[in-house]
Amino acid sequence: MSVEPADRQPPPPQWYPQPQSTRRPIPWWVHLLVWVVVILIATALGFFVLMMSAFACDSGAQGCADVAATAIVAYGIAALLLSTAPLLAAALLRGTSRAVRVWRIITLVLIIASPLLALGVSVLILTVGLTRLDG
Secondary structure (H helix, E strand, C coil), rough: CCCCCEEEEEEEEHCCCCCCCCCCCCHHHHHHHHHHHHHHHHHHHHHHHHHHHEEECCCCCCCHHHHHHHHHHHHHHHHHHHHHHHHHHHHHHCCCCHHHHHHHHHHHHHHHHHHHHHHHHHHHHHHHHHHHHHH
């Protein structure tokens, strides 16, 4: 039985195997699952845009129906593009670097925020269009 001296130093760290990084980017299927939920939420908000446009045009002003239709179509296109483009970008991002992880997080946030951004586009079109009709 050997007794080690108390003042013995441990071996240098390079003699030990270094732990591998286990951090991985968010998988693409998580983005797809979030995208499906966001599209369902965007569909529900689409009915809100429809009602908002209908109540804005209840006075029967000339050209109001065209502005409302433009706002509804713009909402649909913006919601679809703003949620699908980050999904495709996340699917194309490969690798495990820090930059890929950051971009995947950014794309996930953009997918989640897309219905609100599309709603903002719709409200902006409706507001500007109705203001021009009145003026």
